[in-house]
Amino acid sequence: MGKNSGKIIIVALLTALACLLVPQYSLAADERIQDELSDPSPTFNPLRKALGNKTYDHAMKSGKYRYTGNAKCRLCHREFFVGRKKDPHIYSYERLVATKHQKNKRCLGCHTTGYNVESGFISFKKTPILIGVQCEGCHGPGSEHVRLHAKDASPFAIPRIGGTKKRKDNKEIKGGFLVGADKPKIIKRMCLSCHTKRWGHSFPRTAHDFQAAYNLYKTPLPGDDDSD
Numbered sequence: 569m570g571k572n573s574g575k576i577i578i579v580a581l582l583t584a585l586a587c588l589l590v591p592q593y594s595l596a597a598d599e600r601i602q603d604e605l606s607d608p609s610p611t612f613n614p615l616r617k618a619l620g621n622k623t624y625d626h627a628m629k630s631g632k633y634r635y636t637g638n639a640k641c642r643l644c645h646r647e648f649f650v651g652r653k654k655d656p657h658i659y660s661y662e663r664l665v666a667t668k669h670q671k672n673k674r675c676l677g678c679h680t681t682g683y684n685v686e687s688g689f690i691s692f693k694k695t696p697i698l699i700g701v702q703c704e705g706c707h708g709p710g711s712e713h714v715r716l717h718a719k720d721a722s723p724f725a726i727p728r729i730g731g732t733k734k735r736k737d738n739k740e741i742k743g744g745f746l747v748g749a750d751k752p753k754i755i756k757r758m759c760l761s762c763h764t765k766r767w768g769h770s771f772p773r774t775a776h777d778f779q780a781a782y783n784l785y786k787t788p789l790p791g792d793d794d795s796d
């Protein structure tokens with residue numbers, strides 16, 4: 569390798585680095601971050617907020633609900649992973665890295681999957697599969713759901729979407745989710761427990777716009793349109 573090509577590589581690397589850094593400064597300047605940091609209210613976990621203390625405590629005490637990570641979901645819901653790549657929720661941990669708050673308790677609850685919940689996110693080192701807001705970030709811990717459907721676990725299985733399995737012993741967990749598609753009110757509360765007034769820019773809090781954002785998640789490929 570000649571001297572010049574070495575220089576070119578260094579210049580290219582520096583340019584790439586500069587490009588990476590510039591948007592980070594603007595993110596860090598987001599005034600909502602300062603607001604959040606000076607907020608004296610206790611931190612919370614969104615799942616508890618969506619379910620309410622009573623249901624949350626009852627469910628967690630049972631030990632049935634544990635986070636499994638997206639790799640499990642992919643086994644049976646492959647079709648969800650095509651369009652989900654475009655879902656910004658998956659990259660929400662990167663926003664904390666970019667602003668150097670990836671270890672900040674004040675931020676992790678809304679930017680990871682299950683922080684503050686037993687079996688949920690702890691740290692990048694210990695629970696790398698739970699960074700960002702993954703499937704279970706909205707639907708809640710999936711171990712019971714996976715257990716109920718274990719016999720469908722062929723990698724080629726295409727689940728029939730829309731129904732729920734009825735269980736006589738526990739009505740509250742039809743599909744095995746605390747925040748399943750059969751509980752639209754609770755999923756909405758889940759959205760709003762992260763998308764608070766401070767962090768609600770993505771959709772103005774009018775019923776109409778919220779509904780539009782919410783509807784994206786009713787289709788397996790949000791943002792992906794069959795027509796393009």
Ligand code: HEC
Pocket residue numbers: 614656657659660661663677678679680701705706755756758759760762763770771781782783785
């Ligand atoms: C665990 C917290 C959490 C939950 C639950 C959650 N979100 Fe989000 N949401 C986020 C975060 C954090 C981002 C920012 C992602 C990014 O840009 O890095 C985001 C981003 C978004 C965006 C994209 C904003 C943009 O600028 O493109 C929309 C739309 C959205 N959420 C809607 C919803 C809806 C609808 C629900 C419920 C079905 C929901 N969210 C549930 C945390 C959450």
Ligand code: HEC
Pocket residue numbers: 595596598601604605663664667669672674675676677678679761762763764766767768769770771
């Ligand atoms: C209550 C939940 C919640 C908490 C706590 C929270 N965030 Fe967020 N954050 C969100 C949501 C939701 C979004 C999506 C943007 C929106 O809807 O305004 C977001 C977006 C962001 C963005 C992207 C902004 C943009 O315009 O693209 C950054 C950066 C960010 N958060 C950093 C932080 C930091 C740093 C902390 C801790 C000091 C933090 N957040 C705490 C929910 C939260």
Ligand code: HEC
Pocket residue numbers: 641645648649652657701702703704705706707729730731748749750751752755782785786787
């Ligand atoms: C931002 C929150 C959010 C994320 C992240 C999310 N979902 Fe959902 N999901 C929803 C909402 C909202 C619904 C619709 C509930 C309703 O029908 O009212 C839903 C519905 C579903 C359904 C039922 C669809 C139907 O037509 O009945 C399945 C299956 C599903 N999600 C799987 C997944 C998988 C797998 C992932 C991860 C790749 C995922 N979800 C990530 C919010 C989310």
Ligand code: HEC
Pocket residue numbers: 636637638640641642643644645703704707709710711713714717718719720721722727728729730731732733742743744745747748749750
């Ligand atoms: C072993 C296969 C399998 C795995 C693994 C699996 N699912 Fe499912 N899932 C199914 C089947 C089958 C259905 C359809 C249920 C029905 O119609 O009875 C379903 C339905 C759903 C629904 C809609 C019904 C409801 O209860 O809300 C959601 C949401 C969902 N899955 C999310 C997930 C998530 C998130 C994961 C990862 C934690 C996951 N699934 C892992 C097989 C699986």
